[in-house]
Amino acid sequence: MDLNEQLFSRARAVIPGGVNSPVRAFKAVGGTPRFVKRAQGAYFWDANDTRFIDYIGSWGPMILGHGHPAVVEAVQKAVMEGFSFGAPTEREIELAEEILQLVPSMDMVRLVSSGTEAAMSAIRLARGATGRSKLIKFEGCYHGHADALLVKAGSGLATFGNPTSAGVPPEVIKHTIVLEYNNIPQLEEAFELHGKDLACLMIEPIAGNMNFVRASVPFMTRCRELCTQHGALLVFDEVMTGCRVALGCAQSVYAKNIPGFAPDITVLGKVIGGGMPLAAFGGPRAIMENLAPLGPVYQAGTLSGNPVATACGLATLRELRKPGFFDALSLKTRKLVDGLSAAATEQGVAFSADCEGGMFGFFLLDTLPQNYPTVMKSDGAKFNKLFHGLLDRGVYIAPALYEAGFVSAAHSDEDIAQTIAIAREVFSQLA
Ligand SMILES: *Cc1c(COP(=O)(O)O)cnc(C)c1O
Secondary structure, eight states: OOOOHHHHHHHHSSSGGGGGSGGGGGGTHHHHHHOOEEEBTTEEEEEEEOOOEEETTTTOOOOOBOOOEEEHHHHHHEEEEEEEOOOOOOHHHHHHHHEEEEEEEESEEEEEEHHHHHHHHHHHHHHHHHHHOOEETTOOOOOOGGGGGGGEEESSSTTTEESSSTTEEEEGGGGGEEEOOTTTHHHHHHHHHGGGGGEEEEEEEESSSSSSSSHHHHHHHHHHHHHHTTTOOOEETTTBTTTTTBHHHHHHHHHHHHHHOOOOOEOOOOGBBBBBEEEEEEOOOOHHTTTTTTTBBBBOOTTOHHHHHHHHHHHHHHHHSSSSHHHHHHHHHHHHHHHHHHHHTTTOOOEEEEEETEEEEEEESSOOSHHHHHTTOOOOOHHHHHHHHHHHTTEESSSTOOOOOEOTTTTTTHHHHHHHHHHHHHHHHTO
């Protein structure tokens, strides 16, 4: 008897769809989700005690691998001192200081509990700071599930977008403008039409919620120029890319190619919590001082800056700061991506892939897509075969073709080599 199946049917009786976040249900790929019993390093074991090489890593946070000893020790110590106080602690200052050192575009940061909360609060802050209502987002970028951000494009720029979820009233999204990623003419047109009413432009600089798509340097340059010119704030949603693609986040990657580049507000999550519920948003002092209790923009949280979560985040960030950490992680990720590409080519499977730091994506397409409609041209049936082929052989990648993948410091060269060998075998049955 498959224990995952048993757990899944038990879960479905009491939790909608059997899961607490939809993608976990394997709906896109079919089959039974693996219920995780425990995890260590690059692996987790499911209910049947089957081992998997984990390329999801809790959707990004587990950059050190599971159960890193320094992190475990910090969390254990914190637990003994108390779970939650609803009063300030020194550890919150330490984590804030650590984050600000890594991300120089921020002078101040506010800690919250989830990426959704951070992105939603960043939008409120941008609106409060500018006194404007409209915002731009891009199709295929995900910023959590706040109402105003659950929008897809309408039929044209002049029309309103459509909610991507039931329960989101049209009035709530009427200030949200949805544009195509990497489309400069459309961006310019939107600023021409709405520039004076725009509070912010929110973007995933390397979009990890439509697999892996980079904003091109010319596109990002234009985003920055137009925001500055029209007095709108450039909000970088780095919940996924933050401390994952580089120690200084994706903005440091763009700053290499665009002199003086910096966003106005940065949203962080995932890695900065090291696997605990922790996220943040920050920016220059003049913007951040709009937040309560200093300013008129209200934002709060019972568990914000939680002492156990901050201990976990701090211990994680301190490991990332060790010399050579990101070089080694990048090299490993590159090795995986190059190996997969070579194996696919050898087996005659259309394949393209990209990576930055410890984040990667691949497509069953000849060339890398630049926007959401092209991502969605991927062959879903073929992806599902690939997914299950890998899963059956002990390699766990995201159960949907529009998700990025993650390598951790705990993945060994042998893990990578084994993954490539397994993928070659699965590719041979795909072509
Ligand atoms: C994961 C993610 C979020 C949402 O974070 P949660 O912690 O799941 O609420 C927001 N933005 C991006 C870019 C993300 O990848």
